[in-house]
Amino acid sequence: MSSHAEAAHHHGPPIANQSSRVDARVLGMLLFIASETMLFGSFFTAYFFVRVVNPGAPSSWPPHPYHFPIFVAGVNTAILVTSSFTMHWALQSIKRGNRPAFLAGMTLTFLMGVAFLSTQIVEYLHVGFNTSSGAFASVFFGLTGLHGAHVFVGLTLLGMVLVRGFRGHFSPEHHHGVELPGIYWHFVDVMWIVVYSTVYLL
């Protein structure tokens, strides 16, 4: 490029050819996840207030005579963690051009997500308390419900990837549409690990 050519001004957004620039779509997902972390943070603050800081905090968790279905939620946790493995497998497969493995991975991930959400709904129906049972029940349904809503959003994204995948979309060169829902799905999984550990186990 000569000095004269340099003088000709470039129109539109700057050319994204610099190694340091974060891809705009990845940056968008990062900012979204940052805001989601703050949202979960506010719910965890309410949870810790009810359980620890509140002068009327229950001596046992959950308060007598209620019980959390730890085993069922544990199985659900295993399902969700496994779905992250299949998600990772699906993305690695499409990166290597292995379409059948990609579709199998995405289908398994989607089905496990549906299984998680269905189990959570069944858990709500049989848990033995509802939102009017006290502050502990409110934060329980608030936190797990907020997470369930995120699983639903994740399933919607995975569903779109699945449909596009079966229609022949994505390739080793173009798989950004799988990468971003994958990041989101792992984030949902990370949040569940935190929710399950703090609400159910500790």
Place this chain on the structure above:
Amino acid sequence: MESPFRSEAAAFRFLLLVIGAFALIVVAGLINRWLGLAVFLLLSAAAVGLYLRQRGERPPRQQVAHLSPPDEHRVLVIANETVGGEELMEEIGELALAGHARFHVVCPALNSRLKTWTSDSDAAREAAQERLDATLRRLSDVGIESTGEVGDLDPLVAIEDAIRTFHPDEIVISTHPLGKSNWLERGVVTAARERFDLNVTHVVVDLEAAQSQTS
């Protein structure tokens, strides 16, 4: 340390770390509540320590391929506010007189971190482009043919970007004097000498002194 959600693979690794960390916290918490809290604090401190340690690590020295013809000397000039300074022009003039030199000028688009993260860099790039255009015109006026581009706000990253396309034999970094230069305060010149296997010349341009002389 890169963001744990920078890519799917990074997010997956982060998930595995979180599973391991919370498994430890839960086991410790079930043994004793205070032990669980201690493990949580210990792991948090370890994560912060790891972050600070990785942040301070310097990348290994880069071997730069010399692809210029034997009779050509490629000079990469990194400057921003001082890009039109007399001292820098004199240095470029001397290098041009010494032999067949080719110049590539890079003006890093100075911007705040927040604006960079949100891709609000248009104004910074426009300002850098204006300075660059003026400098290239000035060099052209005195018979020195040169090319140029607007670079990343981090001068070291801007150098790395330019090295990939220009393959220089020498780097000239122009800064304000010590005490007024943000780049010197951050050790940009020293870092460039450590990181790149090239001759790095540092030119100090005192714009205030030049202005007071002219007024």
